[in-house]
Amino acid sequence: MTSFEEAETEETVTCLHMTFYHPCQDNKMMFHCLNFCKREQVRADEVAKFGRDSNICRYNLMDTRVSRIQFSLQFYRKLNSSQFCFEIKNMSKKTKLIVDQTELGYLNKIDLPWKCIVCFGDYQILAEVQEGESVDYFETHLHLAEVPILQERCLPPLQPIPENGVSSSLFPSQGKSPIEIDENES
DSSP: OOHHHHSOOOOOOOEEEEEEEOTTHHHHOTTTTSOBTSOEEEETTSOEEEESOTTTOSEEOOOTTSOSSOEEEEEEEOTTSSOEEEEEEEOOSSSOEEETTEEEOTTOEEEOOSEEEEEETTEEEEEEEEOOOOSSEEEEEEEEOSSOSSOOOOOOOOOOOOTTSOOGGGSOOTTOOOOOOOTTOO
C-alpha cells in the first residue's frame, strides 16, 4: 500500500464566516483585536464569546458601549441528525441582539440561520455558515466590511398602472399633466 492509500480520510470542517461593520471602525479601532482573513479553529465544546472583556471573550470588541460579554455562539449537532448548527445567545443585560428580524433580550437564544445579519448598537455582522463534517472543532473566518451591511435600498416609487394595463412610464407624457375624465363622458 502507498502512503496515499494509508492516509486518513480528510473531513471537512464547519466554518462560520463573519463580516463585521461599524460606522466608526476607521476612527475608533474597535476591531483591532480581531484576527481578520485567517481561519481560527475552535474546539467543538467551547462556547465562542464576543465582547469587551479579553479575560472571558475569545473575540474582543474594543468599545466601552459593548458589554463585557455581548453574545455567545455554541456549536452543536441536531438530535438524530448529522447536521451541525450554531446557537446564538444574547449575553448583554443592556443591549438587545437582533438576528435577522428576531429581537433577543438578555439570555434569549435561537438557532443561527445559515445566512443572517446580527445587529446590536451600531454593529452589523453578516454571519454565513459553511457546512462541514468534523465533530472535534469548527472554524471561524472573520472579515471586515468597508460599507454598511444593512443599507437602505432606495427603490423608485411604484407607478400606478391604469385600468387599461398600459403603464404611462412606457409612453412619456411629454410634459402633459393627467386629465381626469368621468366614466360617463366619452
